[in-house]
Amino acid sequence: MIIAVDGPTASGKGTISLALARHFGLPHLDTGLLYRAVGWQVSLDGKNPDDPNDALSCTAFPDSLLLDPILRSEGTGGLASRVSVHHAVREALFERQRGFALQPGGAVLDGRDIGTVIAPEAEVKLFVIASVEARARRRWKEMQERGDTRTLAEIEDDLRRRDERDRTRAESPLRPADDAVMLDTSDLGKDAAIAAAVAAAEKKLQS
Numbered sequence: 444m445i446i447a448v449d450g451p452t453a454s455g456k457g458t459i460s461l462a463l464a465r466h467f468g469l470p471h472l473d474t475g476l477l478y479r480a481v482g483w484q485v486s487l488d489g490k491n492p493d494d495p496n497d498a499l500s501c502t503a504f505p506d507s508l509l510l511d512p513i514l515r516s517e518g519t520g521g522l523a524s525r526v527s528v529h530h531a532v533r534e535a536l537f538e539r540q541r542g543f544a545l546q547p548g549g550a551v552l553d554g555r556d557i558g559t560v561i562a563p564e565a566e567v568k569l570f571v572i573a574s575v576e577a578r579a580r581r582r583w584k585e586m587q588e589r590g591d592t593r594t595l596a597e598i599e600d601d602l603r604r605r606d607e608r609d610r611t612r613a614e615s616p617l618r619p620a621d622d623a624v625m626l627d628t629s630d631l632g633k634d635a636a637i638a639a640a641v642a643a644a645e646k647k648l649q650s
């Protein structure tokens with residue numbers, strides 16, 4: 444059983460996919476982390492994230508990098524969004540994601556193109572959305588807890604820029620699969636969003 448959870452940054456897809464993985468007893472892969480690792484490796488190597496060859500040369504990052512908390516920062520998210528537009532980068536990360544999806548027993552993957560490109564055969568596809576204002580507020584609260592001083596307006600601007608880049612890129616743009624179930628978490632707390640996602644997945648599996 445493959446469960447694909449796609450959607451924009453801070454829509455709640457990470458929390459939801461972890462909860463689905465726990466509920467169904469499946470392993471989980473946060474594919475955004477792979478692009479974040481490439482983005483951070485580019486920065487470590489002093490390379491240009493907008494240059495396809497520079498970015499491609501950073502796709503062979505060491506696995507230990509995936510554990511580095513710096514990957515979760517907004518800055519690394521911005522770099523990830525820039526390296527992820529390159530076809531060669533997406534191709535280099537494809538097998539890793541596809542292999543994870545196809546492991547015996549199944550898996551939950553979250554990202555931008557899981558239901559459309561990585562695992563179009565997924566039994567359950569959720570597309571998680573939330574208004575940019577709701578997503579910016581969530582991100583701002585998280586950043587405040589971490590002592591980050593960025594303003595709500597700055598975070599909202601950044602989210603809009605990343606949304607635009609993810610939606611309009613030629614390679615695997617962010618879009619729902621035709622058979623995806625849409626889940627809007629703008630007005631849902633964490634528990635309600637998880638409950639709605641579990642119910643949607645159960646319903647899909649029974650249909």
Ligand code: C5P
Nearest residue numbers: 452474475476478523524527554555556
């Ligand atoms: O989901 P997360 O915010 O960690 O993703 C960081 C960036 O990586 C996204 O803005 C997007 O550009 C890119 N990404 C992608 N495809 C995925 C996952 C993430 O292009 N499957």
